Every structure is written in structure tokens, then in C-alpha cells.
């Protein structure tokens with residue numbers, strides 16, 4: 001699908017890179033022979049544990065802090081690709097949400113997406129285009145931002161915002177050789193589920209595999225995706241093979257939203 005030699009002179013940014021889909025995306029880019037990776041996460045130990053062969057600049061911080069992005073600006077010079085993926089999940093119906101939980105989900109999932117997108121767009125705009133191409137960006141949304149799911153209101157609302165952010169940004173920069181897309185995963189087997197009390201209770205009673213299997217029962221495919229499956233799809237959207245694709249929200253949910 002991709003010409004790996006194309007990546008050797010390129011720089012990519014991945015947020016939420018210490019775990020799950022972000023870590024798998026960093027590994028995917030590493031396998032393409034990417035020239036330089038800038039990895040952002042609040043989890044220093046998780047970033048340390050990644051075994052990558054390309055040059056890596058690991059940045060420990062909170063994507064929702066504007067100062068992180070101001071400080072990073074110079075390092076983003078020459079940016080080719082960005083996977084803006086850091087996110088947290090929280091459960092709870094809208095009527096039951098504490099304002100504190102609502103604000104935290106909005107801060108990480110929406111403010112963090114905006115701040116990282118603005119920084120990536122700024123860096124791409126400052127560079128000279130090569131063959132009309134300046135860069136490509138993928139934001140991680142969620143199928144819960146497309147199909148309403150009861151009980152995770154704040155998260156779904158934030159992810160609907162992320163998907164629309166990708167569409168609007170795509171429209172604004174399409175003429176400048178920058179592509180912006182989003183991926184909307186359904187269930188993926190990652191650590192994010194540990195933040196769900198129902199999931200933790202299920203794991204305690206039935207084990208992790210059986211709990212994931214039960215949750216995937218409502219998905220036509222019958223199982224959750226792996227982080228590597230998502231990384232391959234994100235990689236396609238980043239790659240030159242997707243040169244005509246911008247403003248798309250690619251649903252990767254095993255048929256869940258059908």
C-alpha cells in the first residue's frame with residue numbers, strides 16, 4: 001500500500017503515543033522507516049517502554065495545556081504527518097454527569113484535539129510544499145460521535161466535535177496541500193476500557209477476554225479491533241495512497257453502526 005522509501009526523510013507527530021492506538025500508530029510509522037517521530041503522552045513510562053528503531057523525541061505532557069504546544073512549536077518544524085489521538089473516556093448519562101467530569105473530557109478530547117491540530121497545521125503551513133503536498137493529519141474520533149450511545153454522553157459529544165473539527169479544517173486547508181481526516185473506531189482492545197467501572201467489574205467476574213467478547217456481541221464482526229488494525233487504517237489515511245481523501249471520517253467499527 002505504501003512506498004516505504006517515501007518516509008525516510010519525513011517527520012511525524014503522534015499524541016497519546018504511549019498506549020493502544022497511538023503506540024500502534026508509532027510502530028506503523030516506524031515500520032515505514034519514518035525519519036523522525038515526535039511522541040507526546042502524559043505517561044512517561046509508557047513512552048519509555050516503546051521499542052522503536054527510528055529517532056524519537058518523547059515529550060511528556062498534557063495535550064490540553066496550551067503551553068505544551070507553544071513549547072513544542074520549534075520541534076514541529078518540517079512536520080509531514082500527525083496522528084492526533086490522545087483521549088480519555090468517561091461513563092455516565094448526561095443527567096448524571098458531574099461538571100468536573102464533563103470539563104475533563106472536553107479538555108482532553110476536544111481542547112487537546114484543537115490545540116494539537118492548530119500546532120500541526122501551523123507547522124505544515126510554514127513549510128514549502130513538495131509536489132503540491134505539505135502534510136496529512138488524522139484525528140481519532142469515535143463511532144460514539146456518529147451514532148448516539150446512551151451512558152457516555154460527554155465522550156460522544158466531544159468525539160462528534162472532533163469529527164467535525166477534521167471536516168472544517170480539511171475545508172480550510174485543502175488548497176494548501178494539507179489533508180485532514182478522522183478515524184472513528186468502534187470497540188478496540190486497549191487500556192482505555194480500564195476507566196469503565198462496568199468493564200472492571202466484568203473483568204473481575206469473567207476475565208478480560210470474556211468481558212471483551214461479551215461487549216463485542218452487539219458488533220456484526222463479533223469482536224473488538226486490535227490497535228494494529230486501527231494503525232494500518234490511520235496509516236492509509238496519512239499515506240500518499242490517500243492523496244485525494246480529505247475531510248473524511250472513516251468509520252472502523254466492524255459494522256457496529258450499521
Ligand code: NAD
Nearest residue numbers: 016018019020021041042062063087142187188190191192
Ligand atoms: P489508551 O488509553 O490505550 O491510549 C490513550 C493514550 O492517551 C494513553 O497513552 C494516555 O496516557 C494518553 N493520554 C490521555 N490523556 C492525555 C493527555 N491529557 N495528554 C497526553 N496524553 C494523554 O486508549 P486508546 O483506545 O488507544 O485511545 C486512543 C484514542 O482512540 C482516544 O482518543 C480514544 O478516545 C479513541 N477511541 C478508542 C476506542 C477504543 O475502544 N479503544 C474507541 C473509539 C475511540
